[in-house]
Amino acid sequence: MRIFARFVLYRLILRPFLSLIIGVKFPKASSFPEGQFILVSNHNSHLDTVSLLCSLPVNRLGDVHPAAAADYFARNKVMATLCEFFLNTVFVRRKGEGGQILKPLDELDMHVKAGKSLILFPEGTRGLPEQITDFKCGAAVLLQRNPHVKLVPVFMIGMGKAMPKGGLPIPSECEIRIGKSSIDETTRNRPVMELTAFIQDEVLRLKEI
16 A cells, blocks of 8 residues: 555656656666665755656665655654655664663664665755765664665755755756665775765765766
């Protein structure tokens, strides 16, 4: 039921709307690798997650999960249910009872070890249109803990102009660019901060194509 609902939502409703009305250029479904991956992308708009899900091959709609902060996207049962049902979201708890800081990477690692592919925005929050801030190291740590998982770098162009913070969607020239999912063993075993810088460079490289 969930897969059918997502197929209708993303392929029959949202993708045509984003493509024909907003102006999003989607990549070929074959751009995504087979098997498990961690997709990392810049983040400028609430359109980002939806656009990435619209890009997926239909057969991946059930096993690719955007990661989101539980204290915001699961702050009530209705929002949490909608995010899980339609977006396939996995929630990360940033604070525990009494303000105790938990280990969100361990939560994400548990999902990866369960066979899930993830969508991560390593900047941590939406930035200004066409600008990118330093990546946090979460994606690098997960790739090192799970050497079989592929890296998929993505750069999205124009999303922050099509739907800026506090705004509604408007037509704009937008494009989703997907890079090659190649990361060799030597690169994967670099110190975490070096690997994080490598991942950010792979994303930024797509901006200049």
